[in-house]
Amino acid sequence: MQRYFIKKDNILNNMALIKDDDYYHITKVMRMKLHDHIIICNNEDSWLAEIENITSDTVVVRLKEKLIEKKELPANVTIAHGIVCREKMEEVIDKITQLGATNYIPIQMQRCTAKIADDKYEKKLIRMNKIAKEAAEQSHRTKLLTVEAPLTFNELLKLYDKYDLCLYAYEITTNTSTIKTLISEKKYQNILVLIGPEGGISEEEARKLSENNFIAINLGPRILRTEVAPTYVMAAISCLLEE
Amino acid sequence: MQRYFIKKDNILNNMALIKDDDYYHITKVMRMKLHDHIIICNNEDSWLAEIENITSDTVVVRLKEKLIEKKELPANVTIAHGIVCREKMEEVIDKITQLGATNYIPIQMQRCTAKIADDKYEKKLIRMNKIAKEAAEQSHRTKLLTVEAPLTFNELLKLYDKYDLCLYAYEITTNTSTIKTLISEKKYQNILVLIGPEGGISEEEARKLSENNFIAINLGPRILRTEVAPTYVMAAISCLLEE
Numbered sequence: 024m025q026r027y028f029i030k031k032d033n034i035l036n037n038m039a040l041i042k043d044d045d046y047y048h049i050t051k052v053m054r055m056k057l058h059d060h061i062i063i064c065n066n067e068d069s070w071l072a073e074i075e076n077i078t079s080d081t082v083v084v085r086l087k088e089k090l091i092e093k094k095e096l097p098a099n100v101t102i103a104h105g106i107v108c109r110e111k112m113e114e115v116i117d118k119i120t121q122l123g124a125t126n127y128i129p130i131q132m133q134r135c136t137a138k139i140a141d142d143k144y145e146k147k148l149i150r151m152n153k154i155a156k157e158a159a160e161q162s163h164r165t166k167l168l169t170v171e172a173p174l175t176f177n178e179l180l181k182l183y184d185k186y187d188l189c190l191y192a193y194e195i196t197t198n199t200s201t202i203k204t205l206i207s208e209k210k211y212q213n214i215l216v217l218i219g220p221e222g223g224i225s226e227e228e229a230r231k232l233s234e235n236n237f238i239a240i241n242l243g244p245r246i247l248r249t250e251v252a253p254t255y256v257m258a259a260i261s262c263l264l265e266e
Numbered sequence: 267m268q269r270y271f272i273k274k275d276n277i278l279n280n281m282a283l284i285k286d287d288d289y290y291h292i293t294k295v296m297r298m299k300l301h302d303h304i305i306i307c308n309n310e311d312s313w314l315a316e317i318e319n320i321t322s323d324t325v326v327v328r329l330k331e332k333l334i335e336k337k338e339l340p341a342n343v344t345i346a347h348g349i350v351c352r353e354k355m356e357e358v359i360d361k362i363t364q365l366g367a368t369n370y371i372p373i374q375m376q377r378c379t380a381k382i383a384d385d386k387y388e389k390k391l392i393r394m395n396k397i398a399k400e401a402a403e404q405s406h407r408t409k410l411l412t413v414e415a416p417l418t419f420n421e422l423l424k425l426y427d428k429y430d431l432c433l434y435a436y437e438i439t440t441n442t443s444t445i446k447t448l449i450s451e452k453k454y455q456n457i458l459v460l461i462g463p464e465g466g467i468s469e470e471e472a473r474k475l476s477e478n479n480f481i482a483i484n485l486g487p488r489i490l491r492t493e494v495a496p497t498y499v500m501a502a503i504s505c506l507l508e509e
Contacts, residue, residue: 094487121490122498162488203505243504244337245405247364254494255365258501261486262446 025053026062026069026160028167034086039063039072041082044153049074049082062090069165094165097264099213101126101186102253103179105220106135109147111250113154120158120168122257123265127155129173134222139173148172176228180235182215191217191232192252193224193239200240202256206263214260216240218252268296269305269312269403271410277329282306282315284325287396292317292325305333312408337408340507342456344369344429345496346422348463349378352390354493356397363401363411365500366508370398372416377465382416391415419471423478425458434460434475435495436467436482443483445499449506457503459483461495 027049033040041049049055055074063072063084069092072084102119104112106129116127129139139147151170159167174182183189188211193199206214217224217237224232233239242255270292276283284292292298298317306315306327312335315327345362347355349372359370372382382390394413402410417425426432431454436442460467460480467475476482485498 118494118497121488121494123486123488162490164488201505243366243508245364245366245407247405251361251364251497254361254497255501255504258498259505261498262444262502262505265486 024060024062024071025049025055026064026163028064028066028156028160031065031067034063034065037086038075039070039084039086041084042080046080046082050077055082060087064165066167067165092163092165094163096123096125096261098211098260099125100257100260101128101213101215102256103128103130103174103182103215103217104253105130105132105218105224105249106137106139106173107220107249108137113151115250115253116151116154116168116170117158118254119257120155120164121162122254123164123261124168124253124257125166126169126171127151128171128179130179130217131173131175132220133176133225133228135220136222137220144172176231179217180231180237183236186213186215187211188214189217189235189237190215190240191224191229191237192219192242192256193229194241194246195223195226195229198239200238202240202242202259203263205238205240206260216253216256218249218256221249267303267305267314268292268298269307269406271307271309271399271403274308274310277306277308280329281318282313282327282329284327285323289323289325293320298325307403307408309410310408335406335408337406339366339368339504341454341503342368343500343503344371344456344458345499346371346373346417346425346458346460347496348373348375348461348467348492349380349382349416350463350492351380356394358493358496359394359397359411359413360401361497362500363398363407364405365497366407366504367411367496367500368409369412369414370394371414371422373422373460374416374418375463376419376468376471378463379465380463387415419474422460423474423480426479429456429458430454431457432460432478432480433458433483434467434472434480435462435485435499436472437484437489438466438469438472441482443481445483445485445502446506448481448483449503459496459499461492461499464492 027045069090070086071088076083155168270288312333313329314331319326398411
């Protein structure tokens with residue numbers, strides 16, 4: 024069934040108001056009518072809902088039944104990703120949302136060839152969060168992935184305190200742990216995984232990560248492109264924790 | 267180091283001849299010179315090689331040292347995939363090659379909206395195998411993925427004898443096994459995993475698959491797009507068998 028994330032403000036008692044893009048999607052793309060059913064999520068709970076009224080700019084639905092859905096990973100997983108071009112960033116956001124990630128943070132790293140101009144970032148962020156919303160709806164999630172503002176590499180290092188497991192994918196050293204071992208040894212609540220940009224993580228960056236308690240992992244013996252590695256990480260975590 | 271797959275016929279004693287696209291790539295894209303080093307694979311073995319001569323249409327290399335590389339999954343994994351549009355098929359082939367799959371077979375299924383016209387298939391096959399070759403080189407594999415000719419659904423069912431584990435991703439029933447359990451319980455040599463097209467696997471198809479000893483698996487509690495599911499399968503198998 025079609026699913027829509029709406030803001031909490033738009034839910035009052037047992038009614039919800041749907042406007043803008045979702046209004047257009049319901050009325051024009053899906054061509055829904057009165058009494059059709061949809062699922063409404065507010066990024067916390069979800070409900071089965073019935074369309075009660077369609078005005079010129081609002082779909083009014085009645086929340087009929089709170090749903091008990093188990094769609095979210097048992098751990099919050101943040102993908103930190105060396106900044107790549109817009110197309111690749113959008114592809115990664117779409118895929119890791121389907122695979123259950125909770126946050127995506129672009130990181131300015133030594134070998135990044137792409138840049139995010141400050142003045143354009145707000146517009147980009149809106150577009151990327153829209154992609155995440157559509158992917159969350161399509162994959163039947165109950166929570167949205169949040170695309171965060173880009174950080175410098177040094178700002179990333181300071182994030183260590185906010186997570187109980189910080190990893191980085193690094194194929195150069197043989198001294199790496201495996202996701203399987205790390206994820207299986209303890210119940211982690213908040214996991215961060217850093218994936219380098221196209222050029223990979225520099226030796227200096229790897230040294231600093233290691234000094235700041237980030238653990239190097241390998242993603243199998245083959246070299247994965249920067250847009251495939253986040254998908255590998257999310258699928259591996261899902262396979263280990265959810266199946 | 268740059269890696270090239272070449273045909274066995276082009277290797278004689280300790281010399282190899284590189285022509286056509288790879289010749290162009292070495293001389294024009296990489297702008298390599300005499301004495302530069304590359305890795306040569308013949309889909310079985312790989313060697314460190316040195317450029318000894320560059321003519322108007324051939325790069326001649328000397329094989330200096332046979333390499334001992336462990337880049338391949340311990341099991342052969344075939345992805346059978348309901349036929350999707352060309353762009354998605356190419357994306358899947360690129361990604362599952364990086365993740366270690368050995369074969370890709372397009373399957374004609376009830377809910378396929380895309381078709382492969384017989385008269386155009388040979389050309390498509392050449393292009394898709396080229397994508398697989400480039401992905402294998404980039405991901406440092408020692409074996410190529412083979413893109414096979416499309417099969418009907420009934421032909422797929424008969425493949426059961428060729429594999430020791432046949433799976434299909436099916437999110438509808440709760441009566442599914444998990445990749446983790448199946449892969450961990452026994453050492454399988456040849457695994458086939460069927461992923462449905464955009465519309466999914468029909469109930470009738472699921473029934474026939476089950477009757478023919480295919481086992482239903484789920485890929486986590488979220489709904490994955492048809493082009494993401496093969497990546498999930500390959501990453502999960504890699505995480506379970508290789509790490």
